[in-house]
Amino acid sequence: METDILKQAYSPNSFRKQAHELVDLLADYLDTTLEGGTDKVIQWKRPEDELGYWKDFLKNGDQNHLFQNIMERIIHIHHPGYMGHQISPSLPITGLSGMMSALMNNGMGIYEMGAAPTVMERIVTDSLCQAVGYPKKARGLLTSGGSLANLTALISARQYYLNNVITTGRENRRLAVMVSDQAHYCIQRATKIMGLGEDGIISIPTDDNYQIRTDLLEEYLHNATEEGIEVFALVGCAPSTATGVYDDLDSMRKFTLEKGLWFHVDAAHGGAAIYSSKYKDLMKGAAFADSITIDGHKMMMMPGITTALLYQNGQHSHNTFKQKAEYLLEESDEEDWYNLAKRTFECTKHMMSLHWYAVLKLYGPSVFDEFVTRLYDLAAEFSLILSEQADFELATTPMSNILCFRYMVDTNEGESLNELNKKIRQSILEDGTFYVVQTKLRGVQYIRTTIMNPFTTAWHFRELLSKIREVAGR
Numbered sequence: 430m431e432t433d434i435l436k437q438a439y440s441p442n443s444f445r446k447q448a449h450e451l452v453d454l455l456a457d458y459l460d461t462t463l464e465g466g467t468d469k470v471i472q473w474k475r476p477e478d479e480l481g482y483w484k485d486f487l488k489n490g491d492q493n494h495l496f497q498n499i500m501e502r503i504i505h506i507h508h509p510g511y512m513g514h515q516i517s518p519s520l521p522i523t524g525l526s527g528m529m530s531a532l533m534n535n536g537m538g539i540y541e542m543g544a545a546p547t548v549m550e551r552i553v554t555d556s557l558c559q560a561v562g563y564p565k566k567a568r569g570l571l572t573s574g575g576s577l578a579n580l581t582a583l584i585s586a587r588q589y590y591l592n593n594v595i596t597t598g599r600e601n602r603r604l605a606v607m608v609s610d611q612a613h614y615c616i617q618r619a620t621k622i623m624g625l626g627e628d629g630i631i632s633i634p635t636d637d638n639y640q641i642r643t644d645l646l647e648e649y650l651h652n653a654t655e656e657g658i659e660v661f662a663l664v665g666c667a668p669s670t671a672t673g674v675y676d677d678l679d680s681m682r683k684f685t686l687e688k689g690l691w692f693h694v695d696a697a698h699g700g701a702a703i704y705s706s707k708y709k710d711l712m713k714g715a716a717f718a719d720s721i722t723i724d725g726h727k728m729m730m731m732p733g734i735t736t737a738l739l740y741q742n743g744q745h746s747h748n749t750f751k752q753k754a755e756y757l758l759e760e761s762d763e764e765d766w767y768n769l770a771k772r773t774f775e776c777t778k779h780m781m782s783l784h785w786y787a788v789l790k791l792y793g794p795s796v797f798d799e800f801v802t803r804l805y806d807l808a809a810e811f812s813l814i815l816s817e818q819a820d821f822e823l824a825t826t827p828m829s830n831i832l833c834f835r836y837m838v839d840t841n842e843g844e845s846l847n848e849l850n851k852k853i854r855q856s857i858l859e860d861g862t863f864y865v866v867q868t869k870l871r872g873v874q875y876i877r878t879t880i881m882n883p884f885t886t887a888w889h890f891r892e893l894l895s896k897i898r899e900v901a902g903r
């Protein structure tokens with residue numbers, strides 16, 4: 430009996446049949462979704478109801494409807510009305526590389542456990558390093574998400590600092606990282622994981638447009654040093670998650686050079702701007718950063734999660750996790766770039782490089798230029814439309830495809846604008862024609878949009894604004 434079920438589960442014929450059906454389902458989805466159609470972005474349900482549905486399905490549902498039912502109960506990232514969190518409408522080809530990765534399941538910890546994807550990882554990260562403007566000694570790696578890449582980079586930075594910059598054996602040292610008050614929460618989380626404690630992060634104020642105040646860096650560093658805190662790294666946001674505003678990386682890198690600090694650029698969202706002939710200046714200075722995080726699944730049309738972490742000096746990536754794991758990792762004198770687990774947090778990881786390599790092979794780097802440029806242009810167009818409306822207010826001058834704004838009208842008795850905008854966002858979510866998110870900036874509630882679909886148009890922006898007026902009852 431047991432062998433029967435295993436035979437059935439591994440049956441090539443059922444796989445062939447199911448796969449063809451699924452590919453048809455997904456292709457139909459792309460066909461009806463990418464440029465909008467009548468379907469909603471999201472069919473919002475309360476978590477308890479959704480839980481009830483899937484509990485029941487597990488018992489009574491028809492297995493032949495599994496994928497179809499999932500399809501109807503998830504958010505549709507490829508919809509032009511999807512303007513929510515920063516995640517790519519992934520390219521169809523990466524659905525196929527993802528399937529290959531899942532089924533072939535090469536663990537990639539060491540070279541033998543995935544020769545092709547290992548060298549592909551070298552090739553795609555080399556090409557990223559080149560696009561950034563890094564020198565030949567640069568090396569990169571792929572890892573599971575921007576949060577993990579940032580943690581890894583900061584561990585490398587600390588390792589470098591402790592090994593090379595300061596060698597005195599002081600006890601109870603207080604180490605810290607400087608970053609803008611708009612940084613992604615994962616930077617603070619990284620410093621906590623690293624055990625840096627409460628003052629492990631020094632938060633630098635931002636200006637009216639939420640960009641780091643580089644004029645304050647000197648003073649904050651000085652104050653920290655006076656207090657006995659050793660700052661070993663400065664992190665730049667490219668751009669910051671909430672507002673989409675890029676820090677002035679060029680000024681920051683000059684500061685870190687002068688002070689001997691590690692400069693890490695968190696370009697999880699906007700690193701792909703290096704490919705844009707129009708917007709690459711936003712990344713000016715990044716070529717001098719010690720390390721850079723770039724998410725493939727945000728602005729490079731890859732599925733979640735695949736992230737590149739690049740080091741200007743590849744040697745630093747080999748020191749991050751130096752330790753013994755003899756059954757797997759042997760000591761070596763040459764640079765064994767092909768034993769990936771020496772440099773990553775992961776031991777087993779999925780074959781992420783397949784996505785990058787397939788996209789480069791099929792479409793070349795110009796597809797990244799087209800995508801980023803188009804989306805940043807669209808956000809600029811949307812901001813123009815917004816600035817023409819008397820009843821809307823922008824939070825910032827946009828520098829990327831992230832745009833925050835709020836509805837500004839006389840509110841009902843006892844209701845604040847913050848409450849009204851919160852209510853609007855909830856109604857939009859439940860309506861499902863569009864998907865937008867929200868953020869609070871300096872106490873003010875905003876509707877937050879990230880334009881992620883290159884086929885979104887000005888028509889959709891105007892429709893969204895009408896929808897907002899409608900749900901607000903105006």
Ligand SMILES: *Cc1c(COP(=O)(O)O)cnc(C)c1O
Nearest residue numbers: 574575576613668670697698724
């Ligand atoms: C999204 C984001 C992260 C986190 O990346 P994940 O891939 O979601 O872990 C970190 N920093 C910035 C600036 C981001 O936008």
